[in-house]
Amino acid sequence: MASFSTTATINEPEISRDDRGTPPPIRDGGNHDGPSLPDYGTRLRRARLGLFVALIPVLMLFVSFTSAYVVRQGLPTLDPRTNNFVRDWIPVELPRLLLLNTFVLLVSSMSMELARRQIRARSMMETASMGPSISVGDRIRVPWLAMTLVLGLAFLFGQWTAWNQLAANGFYVSTTPSSSFVYLLTGAHAAHLLGGIAALFIAGVASVLHGPLKTRSIVVDVTAWYWHFMALLWVYIFCLMKFAG
């Protein structure tokens, strides 16, 4: 900020990077590298930052559902036949299948992590080789990405089956407030997981089409963090329904 003094010293201007001179010292904060293509590290950092910021509203959505869950659970309702206030919260017996689905999703999270590390290693090897003389694709690679995709789809199919089991037991979306929340929470989680599956699908298609490795690496990296978040979120939702329902 300006200071009210009588004289001022003006230093020589520093040379901007686009002059190809010595880059000026970075004081703090600013990281932008100029109009040229950001390097892999910058792009990865930016993508991760964007993802972590994006997770905040997802978290807020489920925090909001949780608060509604807790409030609604404790509300009495008027019974018109007896004119007394009663609780209409009937706990839902969750299908055992949900346990298996939880296991599938946790395994998919592990395979996703392995896929992330695999493609990151390949990307770093490509950077280190700086050219086509060193092959980075000769080793047989476990298709972790495809496995994650299959496990993710299996989880969604399992959730759908669990919905059908709930319905077969007489618990529909409007049967009781607890069943409303079961459908709501599982449905909202599945919708978010579908986003992760779409990202995996895009990465897979890019792989088949031999898209740039670094780009795929970034997509897989942020999808992996998202996927882990989805797995944790599901564990939280399952515990909420199981132990607080």
Add this chain to the structure above:
Amino acid sequence: MATHESGLPGVHEHAAPQGFIRKWVFSLDHKVIGLQYYFLALAAVFVGMFLSLLMRIHLIWPTAALPFLGEIKPETYLSLLTMHGTIMVFFVLTTAPQGGFGNYFLPIQIGAPDMAFPVLNMLSFWTTFLGFIVLLAAFVVTGGAPLHGWTGYAPLSALQSAGPGEGLGADLWITSIAIFCIGALMGALNFITTTLDMRAKGMTMMRMPLTVWAWFITAILGLLAFGVLLSAGILLLMDRNLGTSFFVPLVTVNGQLTGHKGGSPLLWQHLFWFFGHPEVYIAILPAMGLCSQLLSVFSRKPIFGYKAMVYAMLSIGFLGFMVWGHHMFMSGMSPYTAFAFSIMTMGIGVPSAIKTFNWLGTLWHGRIRFTSPMLFAIGFVSLFVTGGISGPFLAQPVLDIYLHETYFVIAHFHLIMGVASIFGIFAATYYWFPKMFGRMMNETLAKLHFWLTFVGAYAIFMPMHYSGMAGQLRRYSQGTEVAWIKALTPIQVFISIAAFITIASQFIFLFNLFWSMAKGKKASDNPWEATTLEWTTATPPPHDNFGGHTPVVHNGPYEYSVPGAPRDFVMQSDPEIKAAH
């Protein structure tokens, strides 16, 4: 069009598009997207204003038959009220300051070539646009637009049979809000990532212009608030269409049980106002940042207490999440809870007063240039104080219970959230128009516009305080047949006439805007002699903002009248100033 691996996270550089569609419709350029947001808000504000015109006509001539519309029925009045509030809050006050000016100028002011995620930026605009179209569609479907107010209180909003407009119209209203939330969240994500990761060298957080701070804090508020509104909207749609009972208790409509039971209308209010109160700050924080900027530029003085301004905005943002309950004093909440919300609400007065004090401190002994943007900035301060001063009245439960359903509240929130924010938008338009379009706006018309709007706004809303205190109830479509309200009709007539004149004067602005684009005087690169980075680049800015040059920042954003400096302003990218003490 991409010069490299495009459409990917973290990639922001893209070649200038050539075709009309890619350049002006599905553009990735933050400047074009900013203009798209701005013109969307401009269209929305005229729709919203037209609806308020119809309401004001109806209030003083309740039986008048209007061309094409006929006589306005009470339920139609409620629809007008609902759509006016929704359009103004979401598609004007949230869209123009943040989506419009924020998109255009945040990257330039921090020295970045674009937003962090250009594709997401484009999607956020088109999502918002879709939300607006869906909302407007509510006018033309069977039953018409909803009548539950912009706050959508359940159970009125949750029952399709609750009234005309609560059928498909209400579904469209909720869907529109949900779509808007998704667009706003995408925008907030971009604003935060761009601010944190793409600042030019030397642009430390404490060198950022207060406009950037305001957009940044607003984005954080949006990130935390819109997810909650989205969740409430999902629950409401489920209540309406899937038979759930989140918000609907055991209730009858026309003597028939609805089939719902056990839900809580108050749960809706809690969720809605957890979003709704921060929304007030989402609307006004960008205007606060901008007016801080303008008061410094046109007083030729550094902003008084830069750090205090930053911390005050952060405090306002934080406290904004702690006070939602003051909208619910009427709900029968525990007096202890009400007391806590009351204290927190009055606590917001502290950072607000700090800001006001600093604005006055900036003006004090300044060499003030009374340009049109400066007039609107001073007008903003005036309206902020006038609208804000009634806040502590309403923050006290015992007073609020009397005033809550009256015009006093209408006066309060229109002045503080509506008109003050709109003045921020006008100030921003007059200030940045030369940079955006390369021409100056007509100053005479601008000043005429200012005085008519400034006087008009006070003429409309000041009398509402008195009619509210006298007991005039809001949301009532007619007061001419109710004895104690009938006595207040002359005030309503005065307000309506003031509104007609004020609305008409907005066409001066509209004419000036479009006329100046074509015929305005050519603008130089820095016509206001300001210091921030947007004034270092060409007018209008090139596709990559700085024409291949990367700015390096050496100075703070408000270096005016620095002793010993060759000019009375030192730009942020000028050589570093080291003032001798």
